[in-house]
Amino acid sequence: MLTVGTNIPTPLYARYQSEFGFSPLVVTLVFAVYAGTLIPTAMFAGALTDSVGYRRVAGPAVALAAIAAVLFCCADGVAWLFAARALQGISVGAASGALSAALVETEPSGDRARASMLAAATITGGGGIGPVLAGFLGEHAPLPLLLTYLVELALLALAAVAVTQLPRRARRGIWRFHPPRIPVPLRRRFALASAVSVLGWAVVALFLAMVPSYATAILHRHDLLLAGTAAGMFLLFAAGTQYAVARTGIAGRPTAGLLLLTAGLGMLAGAGGTRSLWLFLAAAACGGAGQGITFKAALARVNEVAPPESRAEVLSAFYMITYLGVGLPVIGVGFLAAATDLLTAVVTFSAVTTPACVLVAAKARATWADTV
Template sequence: MTGTAEHTGTRRRGPFLITAGALFVLLFDGNLPTPLYSVYRQRFGFSGTELTLIFAVYMAVLVPSLLVFGQLSDQIGRRRVLIGGLSLGAVGLILLAAAQNTAWLFAGRIAAGIALGATAGTAAAALVELEPGDDKNKAALATVLAQSGGSAAGPLVAGALAEWAPAPRQLSYGVGLVLTVVTAIAVSRLPREQVSGRWRPQRPSVPAEIRTRFARAGLSAATVWAVGGIFLSVVPSYTAQLLHTHNLALLGAVSAMMLAAACAVQAVSVRISLSPQRAQPAGLLALVAGLAALIGAFPAKSLVLVVLAAVLAGSGLGLTYFGAQSEINQLAPGEQRGEVTAAFLTCVYLGVAATAISAGLLSDLYSLPTAIAAVGVAAGVTALGAFGWQLKR
């Protein structure tokens, strides 16, 4: 029996790692443009509002795609949806690499948004089903590490290549394209699933018996990723103003630092067996402290406060998101896992969209430090509200 169990675990570990890799690659691809927007603005001459619209259209297609493809993967299988998402992600990278004007950026981000929407919920559900020991906490760790790690690696790699390598607007997308094609080939070789092959569009839903717990986890995750959205969209520009620098490697590293902190605390959370009920409120408090440091960094002209903000906010994101994803994995019924996971991720990306778009619009109307302060205060108040709800379990 022991030999059989070991063989089964080994057999399933490959598909589990490939699926986690697919999620990592799509987040890596989706965040490659983060440090490059300043380059695009100089070359194509668009405003801060247009930059916000590029981000908004990405979210506008990502959220419906999560809901549609989360259901679809429950019916036709995770493998098919993952291959489709990776293929469309490759198209998005080609469009961005070939961009000649702002319209190409819009097209590339639309393709990337649909690709990530198709892949994110599907991969998260597949990881629960493929985890060799049927451990939902380890599946949650793989999900959040792939998302946070991919989101961190994208701007870090793109910033370094744009600063120190040739073809700053193309090379990082070439790297992403190679990774995406290799990953798609690996996914295509995963075992075929036994599925009905039929799908009827229907209104996404969360089972009534889990809605309260779902809403609490969804609000907490949305709040911490709303702050993550600030770091991935406007904090690089904020840092550039603060330090009077255009070093793309440094600006990409600021976003990566926040998400690297998230990955580190997620790994520690599993190692010490931190429960979702404890991880979420602890993370929300760390997030509030990080926001306070971020808001105070500009008046103080302090890089130290920016770094502290990244570490605290990243730790808060890591703790809270790990706890929320673990709770959703435990709550979701097997036959609706893709649908419920997609609904949860919809909450997450709505939070990202709300702060990133608000900060972009406010920075055009007032100033970037004012926008960061306003959005940061709103996110902090929401985090404190979510913290209070977490304590009322």
């Protein structure tokens, strides 16, 4: 429910832009402020969760998400959007590590691989549902900038009920603030898993922030449902792939996913140059499949090596690094698009990200099997 709500504003930014009169660069900054608040929140939320328990962290996180939805309902200027996105970042930054760790602890048979699959699928699938839902309501429902967030509030009410079923117990004593600490023996494995996740989510960030406008330019149609579907289908492909490969050897190895990401980026750049709808859809399918494999493999590796007594702390550090891959590329692509054009920005992003994916894929192929 949290990740559905987080991505609900994506196709609505075009409506906000026409009503409030701000530039495309502001859209990317509104999008990026989410990562700007999530990252510092994740710095302390994991250790706090290990000290006070899942319920006491997840409950306030859901409440903050609800306040953010109310701010979106009341928005009459861009400052409201910044404030709402900042609260969403705090909410997800607090809850991501806590809820992922809770999935591992509450999995009935203790199957960490299954818990990792569920965590990855709910994050990516929820992220994909949000833009499609908002695009449909934005295009076909009355008062979409109000009704959309009322629907989100109803979803968050269900999430609040679910929070009451989380384990209450804490693992540690009195909490004291400190940055996330990764045990020394785990750092090399943690760093490689984080690099894999960063690359996957950097491509997601490009799709969520830029592809609605990109799709409109390709298809020459201004349709919020089209924009939302264009953004959401990438993550829906990712979630579907995570289930499809769950029982195969691919599920635990990120190399194939990273190579699919590079192919998807190339197709996306080609779609912009040729205005090809089919190449655009292929880019979403290929890139989404790659992201699904890479994120699932990375999250499973972190769950596999994290000590039970500090699992939420290690997972929060993982999400903190991952969302650097969300915020920084969006800002860079936004500035470049403002200085040149959208196609040039997407092509440049692809040219920079592709060799990084290839290098990390080579490293993962050489060492991933040895780091179990």
